[in-house]
Amino acid sequence: MPFVPAERPPPPRALLAVLLVSGAAIALQVALTRIYAITLWHHFAYLVVGVALLGFGVAGAWLSTRGALPEGVSIEQVLARRSTLAAVASLLALLSALLVRPNALLLFRDVGVAFALALLVVLSTVPFIGAGAVISTALTAWSGRASRVYAADLVGAALGALAAATTIRWHGPLGLIAGAVLAMALAGLLFAGRPSPRGVAVPLLLLAVMLFAFRDEDAWIVAAPTKELAAVHQPTLGIDAVEHREWTPHGRIDVLVERDGPPLVAGEIGRIERAWKIHIVTQDGAAPTTMHQVHESPTELTFLPRSTTSAVWVARGTPFATPPSDAGARVLVIGVGGGIDVMNAVAHGASHVDGAEINPAIVALTARHYHDFVGNIAANPRVSIHEAEGRAFVARPGEPYDVIQLAGVDTFTALASGAYSLAEAHVYTLEAFEQFYRRLAPGGCLSMSRLILEPPRETLRLALSAVVALERAGVPDPWRHLTIVRGHLWSTLLLCHEPLGEARMARLRPWVEENGFRFAFDPERTEGGPFAAALRHTGAERARFVDDYPYAIAPAHDEAPFFFDYFRWKNLARLRQMKSESIYGAAVPIGHGLQLLTLLVTVLLAAVGILRPVRQKGWDAPRDLTRWVALYFAALGAGFLMVEVALLQRLTFFLGHPTYALTLVLGGLLFASGIGAALSGWLRSPRVRKLAPFAIALLLVAAAALSHWGFPRLLGEPLALRIAAALAVVALLGFALGMPFPHGIERLGPRWATLVPWAFAVNAFLTVVASSVAPLLAAETGFSSLFLVAAFVYVFAFAVLRRLEPRLVEGT
Numbered sequence: 001m002p003f004v005p006a007e008r009p010p011p012p013r014a015l016l017a018v019l020l021v022s023g024a025a026i027a028l029q030v031a032l033t034r035i036y037a038i039t040l041w042h043h044f045a046y047l048v049v050g051v052a053l054l055g056f057g058v059a060g061a062w063l064s065t066r067g068a069l070p071e072g073v074s075i076e077q078v079l080a081r082r083s084t085l086a087a088v089a090s091l092l093a094l095l096s097a098l099l100v101r102p103n104a105l106l107l108f109r110d111v112g113v114a115f116a117l118a119l120l121v122v123l124s125t126v127p128f129i130g131a132g133a134v135i136s137t138a139l140t141a142w143s144g145r146a147s148r149v150y151a152a153d154l155v156g157a158a159l160g161a162l163a164a165a166t167t168i169r170w171h172g173p174l175g176l177i178a179g180a181v182l183a184m185a186l187a188g189l190l191f192a193g194r195p196s197p198r199g200v201a202v203p204l205l206l207l208a209v210m211l212f213a214f215r216d217e218d219a220w221i222v223a224a225p226t227k228e229l230a231a232v233h234q235p236t237l238g239i240d241a242v243e244h245r246e247w248t249p250h251g252r253i254d255v256l257v258e259r260d261g262p263p264l265v266a267g268e269i270g271r272i273e274r275a276w277k278i279h280i281v282t283q284d285g286a287a288p289t290t291m292h293q294v295h296e297s298p299t300e301l302t303f304l305p306r307s308t309t310s311a312v313w314v315a316r317g318t319p320f321a322t323p324p325s326d327a328g329a330r331v332l333v334i335g336v337g338g339g340i341d342v343m344n345a346v347a348h349g350a351s352h353v354d355g356a357e358i359n360p361a362i363v364a365l366t367a368r369h370y371h372d373f374v375g376n377i378a379a380n381p382r383v384s385i386h387e388a389e390g391r392a393f394v395a396r397p398g399e400p401y402d403v404i405q406l407a408g409v410d411t412f413t414a415l416a417s418g419a420y421s422l423a424e425a426h427v428y429t430l431e432a433f434e435q436f437y438r439r440l441a442p443g444g445c446l447s448m449s450r451l452i453l454e455p456p457r458e459t460l461r462l463a464l465s466a467v468v469a470l471e472r473a474g475v476p477d478p479w480r481h482l483t484i485v486r487g488h489l490w491s492t493l494l495l496c497h498e499p500l501g502e503a504r505m506a507r508l509r510p511w512v513e514e515n516g517f518r519f520a521f522d523p524e525r526t527e528g529g530p531f532a533a534a535l536r537h538t539g540a541e542r543a544r545f546v547d548d549y550p551y552a553i554a555p556a557h558d559e560a561p562f563f564f565d566y567f568r569w570k571n572l573a574r575l576r577q578m579k580s581e582s583i584y585g586a587a588v589p590i591g592h593g594l595q596l597l598t599l600l601v602t603v604l605l606a607a608v609g610i611l612r613p614v615r616q617k618g619w620d621a622p623r624d625l626t627r628w629v630a631l632y633f634a635a636l637g638a639g640f641l642m643v644e645v646a647l648l649q650r651l652t653f654f655l656g657h658p659t660y661a662l663t664l665v666l667g668g669l670l671f672a673s674g675i676g677a678a679l680s681g682w683l684r685s686p687r688v689r690k691l692a693p694f695a696i697a698l699l700l701v702a703a704a705a706l707s708h709w710g711f712p713r714l715l716g717e718p719l720a721l722r723i724a725a726a727l728a729v730v731a732l733l734g735f736a737l738g739m740p741f742p743h744g745i746e747r748l749g750p751r752w753a754t755l756v757p758w759a760f761a762v763n764a765f766l767t768v769v770a771s772s773v774a775p776l777l778a779a780e781t782g783f784s785s786l787f788l789v790a791a792f793v794y795v796f797a798f799a800v801l802r803r804l805e806p807r808l809v810e811g812t
Contacts, residue, residue, distance in 0.1 A: 010142045014076065015152040017190035018138050021083060022153045023160025024180035024187075025052065025131040026666065028090070030164035031173035031180070032124060037251060037284045038223050040104040051121055053768040054605065055128025060136045060761025062129075064754070065612065075141040076191050079134060083188035084202050086130025091181045091206055093126035095213065098220045105226055130184070132764065140756040143749025147680045150742040154674035161666030165249050172247045174217060178210040217245075223285030229254055230285065244369060246361045249662060251284040253361045255291075255370070263301070264290040265340055266408025267308035267449045268487030270515025276303070279370060281338060281362070289337035291365065294375030298343035306515050308492040309341060309407050311485045312447040313348045314511045315494055315504045316403075322349030324382050329402035330441070332356065334390035334427060335409035339366045339377045345403065346380060354401075355385040356393040358657060363387050390427045391435065392656025395716035400441035407449040407492075425563040426653050428462065430555040431712065433469035437495070445496040452491040452520065456530055457551040457566045459484060459491045463521065464534050464546070465555035466495045471538075479535040484520040485512055491520055499523070558653060558712065559782030599772035606765035626755070628804040629748070633759045635797035636741050637767035639790045643700070643733060644669065645774040646707065646786035651726050654711040660723065664730050672734025680739040680746075693798035696736050697791040703729055704787035740797060747808050 010018075029052045100123065102116035138149050164176055171178075185203035189195045214220065216235075223229040233241040233256070244255035260275040266289075277293035294300055304310055305320040313320070316329065328351035333341045336357035345353045357363050363385055367378040378385050386393060390409065409427055426432060428448075436446050446466075450458040463484060470478030480499035485492050485508070494500070505524050512519060521531040533545045534553070546554055551566040644665060651661035682688050706729065714722060741763065748755050778786060 009145045010138070010148060011193075013190045013193065014079070014138065014142075015148060017079070017083065017187035018135060018149055018152040019156030019159070020183045020187040020190070021086070021131050021134045022156030023163065024183040025128055026157045026160035027164040027176045027180040027183075028052075028094075028127050030161065030168065031176035032094075034168065034173045034247070034251065035098070035221055038221055038227075039098075039101060040224055041226075041286075051124045052128045053764050053771065055125040055130075056132035056135070057606065057761045057764035057768060058125065059129045059132030060757045060759075060764060061608075061612065063133060063136050063140070064758035064761060075137075076193060079137055079141075080188045080192035082130070082134050082137060083184055083191055086127065086134060087181050087184035087188065087206060088202065089130055090127035090184060091177075091209065093123045094177055095220075097123035101222055103225050105224075127180075132760070134184075134187070136757040136760045139745055139760060140749075140753055143745055143753045143756050146745035146749070146756075147677050147742040150680075150745065151674045151678035151738075154670045154677055154738060158667045158669075158671035158674065161670065162663060165663055165666070168249060169247050172217060172252075174214045174220060178207075178214060181206055181210065227282070227285040228280075228288050229256075229282045232256060232280075244365075246364075248359065248361045250359050250361070253359075253365070254282045254285070255365065256280045256282070258293075258373075263292060263303040263307075264288070265304075265307045265309055266337075267490045267492055268517070269303050269308075270306040270517065272303065276301075277373075279338075279373065281365065283359070283362075289362070290340065291338035291370055291374050292340060292343075293373055294343065294377070296375060298347040298375065298377070301340075301343060301347070304340075304344045304347060307344075308485050308487055308490055308517060309405070309447065309449050310344060310348075311492045311508065311511075312403055312405065312445050312494055313344070314507055315445060315483075315496070315500065317504075317507055318348045320347055322347075324349050324351065326351050329444075330399060331403045331405065332394070332401045332439075334393070334404070334406045336366070336385060337362060337408075339374050341405050341407050342383055342385075343374075343377055345405070346377070346382065350382065350403075353380075353383045354393075355383065356388045356390050357385060358387070358389045360387050389656035391432055391653070392715060394432075394435050394439055397716060400439055400444065402441050402444040403447065404436055404439065404444070405447045407447075408490075425556070426558060426561050428465070428556060428563040429558050429561050430465050430469055430472075431558045433465050433495070433555075434473065437469060437473060437497070440497040442497055445494050447492060447494055449490060449492045451489055452486050453489070455550060456520070457553060458564075459486070459493060459520065460530055460534060461553045461555065461563065461566070462493050463531060464553055466493065467535050468555050470495075479521075480523045482521070482535070483508065483523055484531060485517050486520040487517055557782070559708065559784055560779050561653070562779055565779060599769065603769055606769060622807075625752070625804075625807045626758075628800055628807060629744075629755055629759055630762050632744055632797055632800045632804055633741070633763040634766040635793050635800065636744070637763040637765070638770040639793035639797065640737055641767045641770040642774055642786045642790040642793065643703075643737060645771070645778070646703075646783050646790070647730060647733070649778070649783045650707045650711060651730075654707075654715065655719070655722055655726060656715075660726075664723075664726055668727060668730040669734040672731045673738030676735040676738025677742045680742045683739055683743040689798075689801075692736075692739070693795045696794045696798075699732055699736055700787045700791035700794070703733060704784045704791075707784040707787065708782075737794075740794070740801075744801070744804075747805060752808065 032051075097120055100116055100120045102113045102120070103110075104113065104117065106113045135149075135153055139146055142149050168176060182203055185206055188202070189200070218235040223233070233239065233254070241256045242254045243257045244253075246253045256279060258277060258279055261278050262272050263269060263276050264278065264280070279291040281289045281291065292301055298304070299321040305313075310320075318329070322328070324346060328349040329345070331345040331350045331353045333345065333353060333355045336342060336355040342353050342355050366374050367385060371378060377383060390406070394404075406427060440446060448462055450462060452459045463482060466482055467478045470481060475481065477499070481497075482493060482495045483500055483505065484494075496504075500523055502524055505522065519527075520529070521535060530549070534542060537545060550568070552568050553566070556563045647665045647669060648661055651664055655661055655664075683692060714725065745756055745759065748759065774786060777789070
């Protein structure tokens with residue numbers, strides 16, 4: 001029988017059920033992001049966003065092809081069945097997905113891996129197809145009251161995001177999956193109103209299955225075979241190497257059992273005399289840091305003066321085991337990790353050491369869980385450990401530092417947002433170097449340790465960024481202010497406030513030779529090579545070198561902080577020459593390949609999902625009408641996603657913590673959009689509708705201006721003030737952007753209610769496409785520009801709406 005929308009408004013229990021399903025979908029998205037960051041690699045975590053939206057699109061397209069409901073069944077009964085089916089299918093699909101464990105880094109070399117990943121994507125899409133079917137059905141059934149349903153959808157998503165971010169530390173992503181599945185089953189009971197014994201039995205059975213299946217996390221979440229954790233922790237073989245585990249919104253922390261091993265620093269050590277007692281700490285199974293045993297004083301770690309990370313102390317002429325005094329150096333360590341750089345500073349007589357560490361779980365390791373093992377370094381009266389992001393901490397007002405040290409500061413794990421394949425690194429941008437240089441005291445030095453690889457790229461980009469930063473500050477011959485010491489894989493760059501001069505280099509040269517290191521760049525000697533070409537040349541000569549180099553080495557900027565994006569599309573033909581000796585610096589950028597592959601697949605799926613219903617027999621909507629409906633809802637999907645991506649990245653920079661950005665965007669933006677959806681009836685007024693596109697465009701242009709000029713200037717303000725400013729921006733944008741979608745749905749129903757699930761699908765499909773396009777666009781134009789793109793898209797959407805509304809009335 002033809003679909004007939006419900007005449008009465010949705011009952012409160014139905015709206016609560018929609019809220020639960022939407023919240024469950026977001027919680028599953030967070031859970032899968034965290035899981036795939038471990039079982040695959042950080043490049044693949046962003047896929048979850050596309051998978052979720054793809055599921056919504058598939059659900060809408062499927063419902064639009066059905067065009068009918070079972071005869072004699074109420075809408076509440078249909079929704080109850082679909083919610084229950086979504087819960088059961090989600091659990092079965094995700095249990096199956098967790099058993100698919102390809103070596104993801106072989107994606108472009110092994111066809112079997114490609115098939116396994118395709119299966120993983122299909123299985124991961126199932127829960128979102130189920131959730132999308134429920135929400136799309138509810139929107140269609142109550143299309144005349146779409147503002148209420150859509151408000152419940154958005155508020156539920158906001159609450160689900162907040163719940164996931166705040167509770168994952170207690171029960172991990174498997175607990176999130178369990179809670180989300182049960183929420184879907186509970187939604188089925190709410191839709192039914194008077195649940196049957198069978199309806200009550202389903203959630204009880206699901207709970208029993210999950211309690212039995214999820215008893216052992218290691219049975220389901222297995223680190224990728226190329227990760228460091230997988231090499232030592234293999235429970236299936238009876239090798240249990242983890243003694244402490246903690247989940248945070250940043251990822252999973254695993255502390256391996258105490259062992260005797262070589263000392264490990266974010267650099268290289270000239271001579272290793274003996275083994276040391278260590279605990280290795282991994283983040284999402286990789287990016288290891290190490291805690292070394294100290295009984296009384298860091299001076300016990302006699303390998304420290306032979307590490308490349310000690311180059312700054314050699315240049316300063318400060319001997320190892322210098323007693324701390326008020327005359328010692330003031331030091332800032334960004335990225336505390338296991339505390340080794342803090343210990344090194346203390347062992348070189350620092351007067352005070354500030355440590356900035358973004359991950360609270362890492363801070364807790366040295367401050368609480370393993371404080372005795374590391375010699376209570378966090379309790380040292382000359383040490384202050386701060387839970388803060390490095391750039392935000394440096395922007396705070398305070399005294400200058402004699403040493404600022406960053407040693408391997410990145411995690412190569414999934415982003416907090418899970419939205420991009422390209423890892424942002426604000427501590428390595430050109431603006432970061434300018435900030436670091438301003439915080440150096442006269443005679444002070446910045447020390448940065450990174451992989452150097454062959455051909456050089458990370459250290460070369462660092463050095464070039466440092467020189468350009470000093471040129472912008474008006475420093476003459478900036479290359480005289482830096483030197484680079486390298487081993488086989490690691491290097492340390494020193495950037496000093498004054499030219500290094502022959503005296504400092506004379507201290508460094510014998511130390512470098514004694515430890516088997518070499519100089520990648522010596523400012524007092526004229527050697528060749530890429531570093532001399534990049535640093536000593538200026539103007540057109542340097543530009544030619546940078547343009548001809550096989551990797552992208554131009555400085556990264558805060559607007560597009562993709563420091564680890566070295567790939568150049570024009571060098572595709574030279575991939576055979578672009579070799580690397582490390583999985584962390586592969587010649588073929590798997591993140592780029594995955595992004596483009598995802599974009600291609602989603603465009604094809606979107607085309608099928610959008611065009612097939614229109615071409616099927618029995619489609620009663622005029623082609624001209626469907627064209628304008630597709631344009632309107634596609635624009636809304638693309639525009640909203642552009643704003644979401646821009647806010648996630650810029651607020652991570654502005655607030656100095658990805659967790660704060662994630663909470664404000666996923667929670668605040670969606671909640672404010674829900675309020676806007678509930679009040680979307682304002683758009684029924686022709687005058688309001690006429691002003692709306694200009695108001696939204698003005699808000700987005702203002703957001704772009706604030707993001708580009710305002711956020712950097714407010715970076716040093718108190719966190720409470722920055723959160724308040726961010727919340728105001730998010731709330732205003734969310735409120736305005738929440739109105740157009742439910743207004744469009746209400747204009748479709750009840751006469752064109754059959755178009756509602758199709759419009760839902762079009763919106764979701766274009767959001768998926770935009771999730772792949774946005775990072776690529778931001779890499780070229782900057783994240784703030786996404787606000788301007790969104791402003792244009794929303795103005796276009798309202799222009800389409802003006803063409804669409806007469807056709808809805810006329811039916812032609």
